Amino acid sequence: MSTVYDFQVKxxxxxxxxxxxxEGKPLIIVNTASKCGLTPQFGGLEELYSKYKEQGLVILGFPCDQFNNQEYDDIEETTQFCQLNYGVTFPIFAKIDVNGDNEDALFTFVKQQQKGILSSRIKWNFTKFLIDRKGNVVKRYAPTVAPNKIEDDLAKLL
Structure with missing residues (x-):
């Protein structure tokens, strides 16, 4: 696998x-959680999506329950929560693991392309990966980096 476009997701x-x-669109790939202190980032991600989707931006949200069980068991609850509380219109996918034996292959790939501080492991919810129009992972952002702090880097890809 050489780009994120080589993967399938559930x-x-x-x-x-x-x-x-x-393909041909800049992406933000993010592991999310609905019951986390960082959950309000859904609002910031939706703002970025609304502002730049006409220029091709797509945000891909991947719910994950690996960090203190902060995601609903039922994916329908997750999607309803995101839509009702934060107006999320960007794609939300099935719940996945981002670390460990059962980690999703897409996250294995993006972590290899952009390692975090000290290791490639994802340490918490809302780790964000910026993908260019060619499917290359160009930057990784810590969970605490607010979505609006990505905007300058994103603008270079639009």
Whole structure:
């Protein structure tokens, strides 16, 4: 695998979706959680998406329950929560693992491309990866980096 477009991910209905559908568009790939202190970042991510989707930006949210069980068991609860509380319109996918034996292959790849401080492991919810129009992982952002702090880097890719 050489770009994020080479991967398939599971949608909330269980069907597989090829990321090739997003080829030529800048992406933000983020592991999310609905019951986390950083959950308000959904609002900031939606603001970025609304502002730049006409220029091609797509944000891909991947719910994850690996950090203190901060995600609903039912993916429908997750998507409803995101829509009702933060007006999320960007794609939310099936719940995944981002670390460990069962980690999703997409996250294995993005972590290899942009390692974190001291290791490639994701340390918490809302770790964000910026992907260019060619499917290359160009930057990784810590969970505490607010979505609006990504805007300058994103603008260079639009």
């Amino acid at each position: 949608m909330t209905n269980g069907q597989q979706k090829s990321l090739r559908e997003y």
